[in-house]
Amino acid sequence: MDKDFEAVIGLEIHAQLKTRTKIFCTCSAIFGGEPNSDTCPVCLGLPGALPVLNKEVVSMATKAALALNLHINHESIFARKNYFYPDLPKGYQISQYDRPFSERGWVEIPTSERDEQGRAVEWKKKRFHITRLHIEEDAGKSIHDGMPQSATKSYVNLNRSGVPLVEIVSEPDFRSSWEAYDYVQYLRKTLLYAGVCDGNMEEGSLRCDANVSVRLRGAEKFGTKAEIKNLNSFRFLQKALDYEIDRQIKTIKEGGKITQETRLWNDKEGKTYVMRSKEEAHDYRYFPEPDLPPLTVSTQYIEDISQHLPELPEARRERLQHLYELTMEESMLLTQTKEMADYYEQVTEASGNARLAANWVLSELLRELKNAGKEITECPVTARDFGDLVKLIADNTISGKMGKEVFEKMFQTGKSPQLLIEELGLKQITDPAEIESIVKTVVAANPKQFEQYKQGKQALFGFFVGQVMKASQGKVNPQLTNDILKKILDA
Numbered sequence: 001m002d003k004d005f006e007a008v009i010g011l012e013i014h015a016q017l018k019t020r021t022k023i024f025c026t027c028s029a030i031f032g033g034e035p036n037s038d039t040c041p042v043c044l045g046l047p048g049a050l051p052v053l054n055k056e057v058v059s060m061a062t063k064a065a066l067a068l069n070l071h072i073n074h075e076s077i078f079a080r081k082n083y084f085y086p087d088l089p090k091g092y093q094i095s096q097y098d099r100p101f102s103e104r105g106w107v108e109i110p111t112s113e114r115d116e117q118g119r120a121v122e123w124k125k126k127r128f129h130i131t132r133l134h135i136e137e138d139a140g141k142s143i144h145d146g147m148p149q150s151a152t153k154s155y156v157n158l159n160r161s162g163v164p165l166v167e168i169v170s171e172p173d174f175r176s177s178w179e180a181y182d183y184v185q186y187l188r189k190t191l192l193y194a195g196v197c198d199g200n201m202e203e204g205s206l207r208c209d210a211n212v213s214v215r216l217r218g219a220e221k222f223g224t225k226a227e228i229k230n231l232n233s234f235r236f237l238q239k240a241l242d243y244e245i246d247r248q249i250k251t252i253k254e255g256g257k258i259t260q261e262t263r264l265w266n267d268k269e270g271k272t273y274v275m276r277s278k279e280e281a282h283d284y285r286y287f288p289e290p291d292l293p294p295l296t297v298s299t300q301y302i303e304d305i306s307q308h309l310p311e312l313p314e315a316r317r318e319r320l321q322h323l324y325e326l327t328m329e330e331s332m333l334l335t336q337t338k339e340m341a342d343y344y345e346q347v348t349e350a351s352g353n354a355r356l357a358a359n360w361v362l363s364e365l366l367r368e369l370k371n372a373g374k375e376i377t378e379c380p381v382t383a384r385d386f387g388d389l390v391k392l393i394a395d396n397t398i399s400g401k402m403g404k405e406v407f408e409k410m411f412q413t414g415k416s417p418q419l420l421i422e423e424l425g426l427k428q429i430t431d432p433a434e435i436e437s438i439v440k441t442v443v444a445a446n447p448k449q450f451e452q453y454k455q456g457k458q459a460l461f462g463f464f465v466g467q468v469m470k471a472s473q474g475k476v477n478p479q480l481t482n483d484i485l486k487k488i489l490d491a
């Protein structure tokens, strides 16, 4: 980014609440049904059909709002947002407008710029403010043969029509694409922890729009903003923001003007392009939804739900970092999902060794999961067995190298480490008498080297270590072997 300029970015995130049924009818809200099969008069927008609010939506929206430190309004109003689109059969979307479900929240999270290799430069905590979180229904989905502008055929699937969403609108607090990236990552993580969204961006459960403008560094007035819509992956979000920031700075430096418009990201070309010039908010002619009463939630209701919220990602990350003396990176990786954090804490408890548990989870476990294309929830090794393995390594029953072999086998077979160590005959030899007898045999078998060693050729020590390892098939305890070998050679 040009040093004279700074970017100002605000984000709107649509998250699908993972209820079984839709927001105003009993149709299934689960992704992937036959096109238009999960529909009824309500979500098809047939005349006279009446919406009934799904209680589960309110409970999940409450969890989401609390997790993001939002103030929940005791009374909020549903409103009709009027516009025409083929995938919106009613001609309006039921949303919330001037009296939203919740307002004025924030998150305080680690964020960092990244270097050329994509590595974090320096993690710093920063607070980002959230303007509002409101409840709304989703529209259907249009599928075009080719680009929308030139498609010869278009199709409409209304399975998504009436699926419950929360829209989370941030303040324009982000100054770089990476701040936006870290925030969206964190938001996704929080919604997953709270159990209200599956976070699947490919299936559209989490969508992101960004408002971007640039201004001279130090200026107070905002520049004209462009909106980039449908950033449906973290990579697209970050790349599109960087492109758009550069485009605007370049336009201004060349004496041009930024126009307020909606743009789309084209990943193949690595560019944003104009979708339409921006319609003003009043074009939607919002008015209160006459078929739904105001939504009221009591203090008691909010308190009951808040009691059942799990520990949230940043609180948990901080706790783990301090309690187990982890680095920022380690604590971030280990709290990536609630299940990963649970797993790590169980391994730590079973092994009694937080440091070694972190090393093994972050290297061996993550690698095996990645190779197998599995999530932590599908891990074939129980945390208890993994903890036992870490313990066996910590107390030198087996070496780290053997531990890796055992872990691979545990991952393949689901067997316990004790059983595998027996089966593979890997148990480390820690009995000094046994090691001594191996050492003596080795020394006796190599009289020439022994003579040279005694004459001062110290480097041969390594040769003897190697021979003892070979004779024991690598099973002798290295530290004990060193001590005993020294004692015998130097005797």
Ligand SMILES: [Zn+2]
Pocket (backbone or CB within 6 Å): 022, 025, 026, 027, 038, 039, 040, 041, 042, 043, 044, 162
């Ligand atoms: Zn329906």
